[in-house]
Amino acid sequence: MENQHTLYRPPRARGPKIAVIGGGHGLSNMLRGLKQHTENITAIVTVADDGGGSGALRSDLRMPPPGDIRNCLEALANTEPLMAELLHYRFLEGVLAGQSFGNLFLAALNGISPSFDAAVSRMSEVLAITGRVLPVTNANVQLEAEFENGVRVVGESKIFYCKKEQDCRIRRVRLLPENPPALPEAMEAILRADMVVLGPGSLYTSIIPNLLVDGIVDAVRKADGLKVYVCNVMTQEGETEGYTAADHIAALFKHSAPGLFDLCLTNASPIPRSVARRYEQEGAEPICRDRERCAALGVELVNRPVATVEDGFVRHDPASLARELILLHAERSVRIAGDRFTTGGDFYRTEHKKE
Incomplete structure (x- = not known):
């Protein structure tokens, strides 16, 4: 029966090494689910945002935008509820109206740190996060x-x-400027990953900007891990109206390299008709899974139930998405018995299965 496995599941500390690439709420939402399965997560996050509170800090302090980074740190944080509430707090009035305390905290750390990635690392320590969060580049782009x-x-x-x-x-x-240098730690995390995940998130403003940073595409191409693109559940107003799954894949390949990833994970959960009608009014609709066109691009579509409806909006469900990604890693990998005395306690190692 599909998705039923009896494979040994290691403790989170020995879970698969996963490098996720993207930005926006889609990425942080997925991280909340993944951290329940593995501690070996590296989130590589875009720094191209220039709107809202992040844009204001970027303009005033000439620093990379903190918002997407902060969302990922919050998603992976292991802190007291009060600290989580404090980081998420947004000022309601005055010159700070609309600004979040988490953004200001990271901006302050940036002011006393030698680089933006060092500030992110310090905030990671304060929040005792699971895994790592890295800006894709320190450049102001x-x-x-x-x-x-x-x-x-x-x-x-x-x-x-x-x-x-x-x-x-x-x-x-x-x-x-074009081709800013990637953070070396980001490239290393991709190369060492058992699985590289692109998305979910806005195609042109959250995912593709990472692929335009010098070194990222080469690292993904050279990586031996399973490479998966998590396609959005719905088309996005003002960005991808009318796009099919193959259109998303083609745009990613156009901005990077053909065959950058092996699989495209799409949603199989039903969307209530009342919710779909509201999206239609905004020109958005469920992503069409044009399997043959995807296959012509060299990508296999994998359709799994990964979405939910929350407050009238269609979202990836963190637990379901994480579960399906972990299952994909198990299904498409070869587990080889190892010697507990030479592997530091690991009873197996994982290699990408070459079909």
């Missing part, structure tokens, strides 16, 4: 989008509005 009609716009927060105004697809995005 902006995101530029070019649309199919030739119009260009600079600024991640402006892409949504410009796309609605131009009413045509995004042709490509790029970072300014």
Whole structure:
């Protein structure tokens, strides 16, 4: 029966090494589920955001945007409830209205640290997080989008509005300055990972910006671990209206390299009709799983129940998504018996199964 396994499940400390690449709420949501299965998580996070409180701190303090990083740190944190509530608190009035304390905390650490990644590392220690969170680069980058009609716009927060105004697809995005250097620790985490996960998250503003950082694509291509793209459940207004699963994959390959990943995980959970109708009013719909087109791109579609409806919105369910990813790793890997005396207590090692 599908998804039933009797494989030995190690303690979290010896769970699979997973490198996740992305940004936004989709990434932090997934991390909440994954940390229940393994402590060996490295989240590699985009720093192209320029909107909201993060954008204000970026502009005022000339630092990388802290918001996506902070969300991931919160997701992996092992702190008292009061500390978690404090980090999540947003000021309601005055010059700090809309700003979160977590962003300010990270900004303060950045001010007393030699680099942004060092500030993130210090905040990780304070929060006693499971795994690691790394900015994909320390460079101060902006995101530029070019649309199919030739119009260009600079600024991640402006892409949504410009796309609605131009009413045509995004042709490509790029970072300014182009090809910033990746954090060495990010590349090392990808190379050492048993599984590399792209997404979930906004295609052009959360996932692709990471692939435009020099060294990331090469690391993913060289990595021996299983490579999985977690496709969004719904198309995204102002970014991917009308996109199928194959359209998402094609855009990722166009901005990186053909065959960058092996599998695309899509959602099999039903979407209530009332919820789908509300999304339709905004031009969004469930992702069409065009399996044959995906296969032509060299990617296998794996359809599993990973979504839920929360407050009227369709989201990836953290527990379900994490479970299916861990099962995929188990299904597509070869477990080889080892010597407990030479492996430090591990009874097996995991190698990617070459189909």
